Amino acid sequence: MATEEDHQKIAVELGISRKTVTRACQQLESLGIIQQHELKRHNGDRRRSSNAIVFIRLEPSKIENVPTECPKEETPLNTNNNPKITLDTKRGFRGDKIPAFIYDALSPFLSESAMYKAYSALLRGKAAIDRTITFESNEGLFTDAILSVINGYKRGVVRSISAVLYTVAFDTAAQIYRKENYKVPDWLEIATH
Numbered sequence: 356m357a358t359e360e361d362h363q364k365i366a367v368e369l370g371i372s373r374k375t376v377t378r379a380c381q382q383l384e385s386l387g388i389i390q391q392h393e394l395k396r397h398n399g400d401r402r403r404s405s406n407a408i409v410f411i412r413l414e415p416s417k418i419e420n421v422p423t424e425c426p427k428e429e430t431p432l433n434t435n436n437n438p439k440i441t442l443d444t445k446r447g448f449r450g451d452k453i454p455a456f457i458y459d460a461l462s463p464f465l466s467e468s469a470m471y472k473a474y475s476a477l478l479r480g481k482a483a484i485d486r487t488i489t490f491e492s493n494e495g496l497f498t499d500a501i502l503s504v505i506n507g508y509k510r511g512v513v514r515s516i517s518a519v520l521y522t523v524a525f526d527t528a529a530q531i532y533r534k535e536n537y538k539v540p541d542w543l544e545i546a547t548h
Contacts (some may be wrong), residue, residue: 362376362380371473457501477521480524481527483525
């Protein structure tokens with residue numbers, strides 16, 4: 356079984372959390388797609404030297420529910436079921452899609468790998484409050500928050516941009532959540548009239 360250190364190395368390379376890598380490896384192992392092996396040294400002390408993740412060759416008879424033909428070119432693979440939402444995205448590095456306003460705010464100041472980590476931090480911060488909140492429908496609030504972090508980063512006040520972006524996304528999502536889900540008590544409305 357691969358250790359947390361090995362999963363952390365994979366997570367850093369992919370720009371995702373270690374827990375996500377651990378869950379994915381466990382699921383792949385349970386499906387029989389990979390095997391995880393802990394390797395020991397041969398010189399007698401038998402300490403762990405490294406780990407290996409081995410991909411298992413699947414026999415065609417064991418593969419189920421796989422289409423035998425490729426979809427036609429005009430068939431979209433990821434169909435958006437909600438036609439009201441249209442995403443203005445820019446194709447970034449590693450084939451990821453980042454909303455255009457976030458890409459435009461981050462790209463002048465960050466390298467591709469740093470931008471990927473920053474966007475990941477924004478997603479995690481927002482999702483910690485409510486996954487249904489979207490960047491696109493709250494573009495103004497998120498843009499202001501991101502630009503304030505970038506301003507602090509340019510002045511040297513912000514050292515860990517990913518950590519601060521996580522906090523800003525968390526706080527902005529909390530503000531949006533409160534605005535959408537909390538109703539002003541009746542006694543406050545009467546007092547203000």
